[in-house]
Amino acid sequence: MKNRIAIVTGASAGIGAATAVRLAKDFAGLVLIARREEELKITAEAVKAAGAEPLIIQADLRRAAAAEQVVDKTIERFRQIDAVINIAGAVPQIHLFEMTDEQWNDGAEMKLHGARRLTIKAWPYLKASKGSVVLTSGNSAEAPKPGFAAVATINAAIVALAKAFAEQGIIDGVQVNSILPGPVMSNRRISFLKKWSEANQISLDEAKAKFLVEAHIERYGEPEEIAELVAFLISPAAKWMTGTAVRMDGGEVKGI
Numbered sequence: 001m002k003n004r005i006a007i008v009t010g011a012s013a014g015i016g017a018a019t020a021v022r023l024a025k026d027f028a029g030l031v032l033i034a035r036r037e038e039e040l041k042i043t044a045e046a047v048k049a050a051g052a053e054p055l056i057i058q059a060d061l062r063r064a065a066a067a068e069q070v071v072d073k074t075i076e077r078f079r080q081i082d083a084v085i086n087i088a089g090a091v092p093q094i095h096l097f098e099m100t101d102e103q104w105n106d107g108a109e110m111k112l113h114g115a116r117r118l119t120i121k122a123w124p125y126l127k128a129s130k131g132s133v134v135l136t137s138g139n140s141a142e143a144p145k146p147g148f149a150a151v152a153t154i155n156a157a158i159v160a161l162a163k164a165f166a167e168q169g170i171i172d173g174v175q176v177n178s179i180l181p182g183p184v185m186s187n188r189r190i191s192f193l194k195k196w197s198e199a200n201q202i203s204l205d206e207a208k209a210k211f212l213v214e215a216h217i218e219r220y221g222e223p224e225e226i227a228e229l230v231a232f233l234i235s236p237a238a239k240w241m242t243g244t245a246v247r248m249d250g251g252e253v254k255g256i
């Protein structure tokens with residue numbers, strides 16, 4: 001199991017960084033994708049300390065050419081791809097009536113099409129290794145609201161895209177699942193809470209507490225908890241699990 005190679009996008013922060021470091025226990029090489037070099041170097045050090053060889057590839061996944069560059073550089077260095085973990089996401093949380101076409105396109109180009117293009121470019125290698133793919137959606141896919149319509153819509157599309165890849169994966173021997181995190185404490189969550197605190201004219205600390213009460217959850221999730229879920233999904237123990245959307249959210253979604 002330890003001779004495997006994984007690509008992790010969004011590896012400069014939050015859930016992506018935590019996932020790369022967690023997977024360093026199970027994989028020989030971790031390919032770390034994001035735009036910010038200094039942050040990627042910090043993840044790379046932690047990956048090395050956890051026992052795997054890091055490869056930093058700075059890439060803006062909104063660019064169509066990025067997927068090919070990532071796959072080419074990975075193959076040049078490691079000769080194989082066993083897992084592609086699509087975590088990068090930065091869809092703006094702007095009201096439905098205020099969001100411009102450009103902001104919609106930018107969000108979808110990165111989170112939806114960035115993941116789609118990378119998975120397709122890596123597919124021949126995943127087919128050869130009988131590998132795994134994870135796509136990151138989010139609870140907003142199940143409870144869209146006007147204040148975050150774009151991320152909810154894109155997250156719902158990601159669940160559908162993962163299902164389509166999984167169907168192809170049954171033919172090609174590639175396992176594909178999506179994950180739906182609930183509120184996880186990261187830079188993205190803090191920026192959401194800051195906006196929310198301003199709208200409600202309360203402090204950030206008050207917003208953090210109020211959100212938990214309104215969501216009726218005991219606490220925020222940690223990036224490391226989502227990382228454990230990803231590690232399980234691509235482990236031999238979960239090999240029969242494919243085409244599934246897996247939620248980890250402290251009980252935020254109340255429906256069954």
Ligand SMILES: NC(=O)c1ccc[n+]([C@@H]2O[C@H](COP(=O)([O-])OP(=O)(O)OC[C@H]3O[C@@H](n4cnc5c(N)ncnc54)[C@H](OP(=O)(O)O)[C@@H]3O)[C@@H](O)[C@H]2O)c1
Nearest residue numbers: 010012013014015034035036060061088089138184186188
């Ligand atoms: N935190 C939550 O509560 C929560 C809940 C549900 C779903 N999610 C999803 O989980 C994923 C990770 O979220 P997070 O909370 O960990 O966010 P985060 O801390 O803001 O991290 C976002 C990551 O995406 C990367 N990224 C953004 N734009 C990029 C681009 N154009 N090209 C390449 N990489 C890019 C960032 O790297 P650079 O800036 O260095 O490029 C960063 O590594 C996202 O898809 C998010 O929608 C999060």
